[in-house]
Amino acid sequence: MVDRADPTVTVRPPRATVGVVGWLRTNLFDGPWNTILTVFALVLLASIVPPTVDWVFLDAVWGAVGADVCKAAAGACWAFLHEKYRLILFGRYPFDEQWRPLLGVVLLIVMLALSCSRANWKLWLGVLWVGGLALFGTLMWGGVFGLAYVETSLWGGLPLTLILSVFGVVVAFPLSILLALGRRSEMPVVRAFSVAYIELIRGVPLISLLFMASFMLPLFLPSGVNLNALLRAQVAIILFTAAYLAEVIRGGLQAIPAGQYEAARALGLGYWRMTGNIILPQAIRLVIPPIVNTFIGMFKDTSLVAIVSLTDLLLATRQAISDPEWRAYFVEGYVFIAVIYFCFCFFMSRYSLYLERELETGHRR
Amino acid sequence: MTEVAPRRGAAPSPPDTAKRWMIEMVSVHKWFGDFHVLKDINLNVDRGERVVVCGPSGSGKSTLIRCINRLEDYQRGRIIVDGIELTNDLKNVDAIRREVGIVFQHFNLFPHLTVIDNLMLAPVWVRKMPRAEARDLAMTYLERVRIPEQADKYPGQLSGGQQQRVAIARSLCMNPKIMLFDEPTSALDPEMIKEVLDVMVNLAADGMTMLCVTHEMGFARTVADRMIFMDEGEIIEAAAPEKFFSNPRNERTQLFLSQILEH
Numbered sequence: 068m069v070d071r072a073d074p075t076v077t078v079r080p081p082r083a084t085v086g087v088v089g090w091l092r093t094n095l096f097d098g099p100w101n102t103i104l105t106v107f108a109l110v111l112l113a114s115i116v117p118p119t120v121d122w123v124f125l126d127a128v129w130g131a132v133g134a135d136v137c138k139a140a141a142g143a144c145w146a147f148l149h150e151k152y153r154l155i156l157f158g159r160y161p162f163d164e165q166w167r168p169l170l171g172v173v174l175l176i177v178m179l180a181l182s183c184s185r186a187n188w189k190l191w192l193g194v195l196w197v198g199g200l201a202l203f204g205t206l207m208w209g210g211v212f213g214l215a216y217v218e219t220s221l222w223g224g225l226p227l228t229l230i231l232s233v234f235g236v237v238v239a240f241p242l243s244i245l246l247a248l249g250r251r252s253e254m255p256v257v258r259a260f261s262v263a264y265i266e267l268i269r270g271v272p273l274i275s276l277l278f279m280a281s282f283m284l285p286l287f288l289p290s291g292v293n294l295n296a297l298l299r300a301q302v303a304i305i306l307f308t309a310a311y312l313a314e315v316i317r318g319g320l321q322a323i324p325a326g327q328y329e330a331a332r333a334l335g336l337g338y339w340r341m342t343g344n345i346i347l348p349q350a351i352r353l354v355i356p357p358i359v360n361t362f363i364g365m366f367k368d369t370s371l372v373a374i375v376s377l378t379d380l381l382l383a384t385r386q387a388i389s390d391p392e393w394r395a396y397f398v399e400g401y402v403f404i405a406v407i408y409f410c411f412c413f414f415m416s417r418y419s420l421y422l423e424r425e426l427e428t429g430h431r432r
Numbered sequence: 433m434t435e436v437a438p439r440r441g442a443a444p445s446p447p448d449t450a451k452r453w454m455i456e457m458v459s460v461h462k463w464f465g466d467f468h469v470l471k472d473i474n475l476n477v478d479r480g481e482r483v484v485v486c487g488p489s490g491s492g493k494s495t496l497i498r499c500i501n502r503l504e505d506y507q508r509g510r511i512i513v514d515g516i517e518l519t520n521d522l523k524n525v526d527a528i529r530r531e532v533g534i535v536f537q538h539f540n541l542f543p544h545l546t547v548i549d550n551l552m553l554a555p556v557w558v559r560k561m562p563r564a565e566a567r568d569l570a571m572t573y574l575e576r577v578r579i580p581e582q583a584d585k586y587p588g589q590l591s592g593g594q595q596q597r598v599a600i601a602r603s604l605c606m607n608p609k610i611m612l613f614d615e616p617t618s619a620l621d622p623e624m625i626k627e628v629l630d631v632m633v634n635l636a637a638d639g640m641t642m643l644c645v646t647h648e649m650g651f652a653r654t655v656a657d658r659m660i661f662m663d664e665g666e667i668i669e670a671a672a673p674e675k676f677f678s679n680p681r682n683e684r685t686q687l688f689l690s691q692i693l694e695h
Contacts (some may be wrong), residue, residue: 329503330540332556334606335529344553348544428544428586 158223533603593624
């Protein structure tokens with residue numbers, strides 16, 4: 068027991084448990100096993116970090132120099148990126164017009180950033196998206212306002228990856244909600260359709276869906292109808308993502324207690340009101356982590372469109388390293404796009420944590 | 433079957449003419465699978481009458497009141513609420529639900545909405561009331577259940593008693609003609625039971641038609657016009673509280689009362 072005779076004396080914790088020393092003791096040197104692990108980790112870091120720093124910074128070749136300079140250097144050849152970054156970022160989009168996809172990407176990122184804050188979830192944001200996407204399309208396609216027309220087969224790089232992802236999310240999300248509701252519907256036909264859709268699409272690899280959309284679909288369409296290749300891949304990605312997402316959302320729906328449905332129905336709310344105002348807001352909040360998980364997976368899966376000859380970020384990079392002069396520097400190229408992919412994915416994962424906290428409304432009962 | 437006649441003769445009417453009861457249940461049967469939950473329930477509730485339903489757990493009392501706003505369906509018999517017969521027609525069901533409020537054992541507040549939004553939801557979306565008007569209405573009822581200061585909190589931040597009072601206010605916002613209570617105090621800590629019962633007593637004093645499943649016999653004594661005892665899906669006994677508590681006729685009723693009143 069603490070001596071309470073003098074209330075003015077504050078009892079402090081033992082020195083060894085607070086401050087830097089305390090932290091080190093409890094976290095790094097807490098017993099022999101822990102100490103061994105700490106030493107091992109330090110040795111590992113010592114052998115990895117300095118060479119990496121040397122390769123990335125100290126021995127690296129920077130600036131606009133030729134491949135011959137890189138050959139002499141021991142470090143990374145960032146000159147390769149200097150030479151090829153526009154090909155990687157924008158693919159085969161006409162070189163002199165590449166300010167257009169750049170502006171488009173900036174526009175998309177600004178709109179995504181604005182959509183992040185819950186305070187902005189108002190009508191104007193929807194209007195902004197409609198206007199923004201129209202502007203984005205105008206920039207990419209051109210053909211008006213004196214902009215040269217650029218067909219979608221020339222689109223590539225980061226804008227293509229972002230298009231596939233953003234439209235994937237925006238269209239697949241509502242579709243998946245309908246599918247999840249359909250699977251729990253009391254109407255047999257609706258339920259059967261939803262189950263069949265989800266199971267069929269989930270049971271097939273995305274690659275085969277992309278192949279089907281690209282090569283088989285045109286066989287079934289009447290001659291003369293020529294669906295755009297980008298659109299076909301986009302549809303495949305949407306259908307695929309929606310099937311996965313539907314199951315995630317169904318998981319959330321199942322976690323909602325029957326009492327919530329009963330209370331909503333007892334107040335006279337109809338099915339759609341009940342679903343939209345009571346059930347979905349709670350269900351979706353519960354499954355934010357797996358939803359974001361699905362989106363992150365989808366974002367990276369967009370790189371599979373390379374097999375149907377769409378020049379996404381990954382295929383553009385492979386085209387860049389196919390240049391015989393720079394062939395040796397593929398690592399630099401892949402590191403570059405890995406950093407880009409990582410930035411987007413890491414942001415999504417942090418955002419999901421923020422959103423969870425933001426939508427927390429005290430203890431559930 | 434026991435004859436279940438209303439005690440209140442406030443509006444004397446000849447028994448042979450078609451009287452418009454607030455709730456009329458005619459020979460209602462319900463099964464859960466093979467299990468016969470409700471057996472030939474006949475019950476008429478008069479306007480402004482307060483009926484307390486008691487009985488051992490599993491006796492079908494919650495199921496009985498949940499049939500009245502169609503949270504449960506039934507396989508045989510008829511239920512007529514304020515002149516509207518419950519049918520499979522969703523329009524009828526919705527019409528009845530607008531007139532019948534229900535308070536649940538576990539409150540069933542919407543945890544993602546603030547208290548005031550919980551209250552405004554149905555008036556705004558079901559009654560199509562302008563938001564400002566709905567807000568005023570909601571505040572009026574929050575004051576009536578004596579927690580207007582909690583309007584902007586979330587249900588999870590309130591005590592159980594406060595949550596149940598919010599739930600009562602939420603039902604009242606729809607201006608119901610009938611209030612159903614399904615063991616409203618059973619999930620509460622003992623010190624919070626009184627604040628909820630006080631609200632219900634006030635409601636009764638205002639002349640609300642109430643059908644209440646509860647084990648609070650003190651409350652039943654003060655408020656009920658009629659006690660109903662159920663066991664194994666049947667209405668065993670129905671009587672005025674004085675008679676019901678002092679001189680129960682059926683031995684199952686006697687046994688039940690001796691079990692719950694002993695301590």
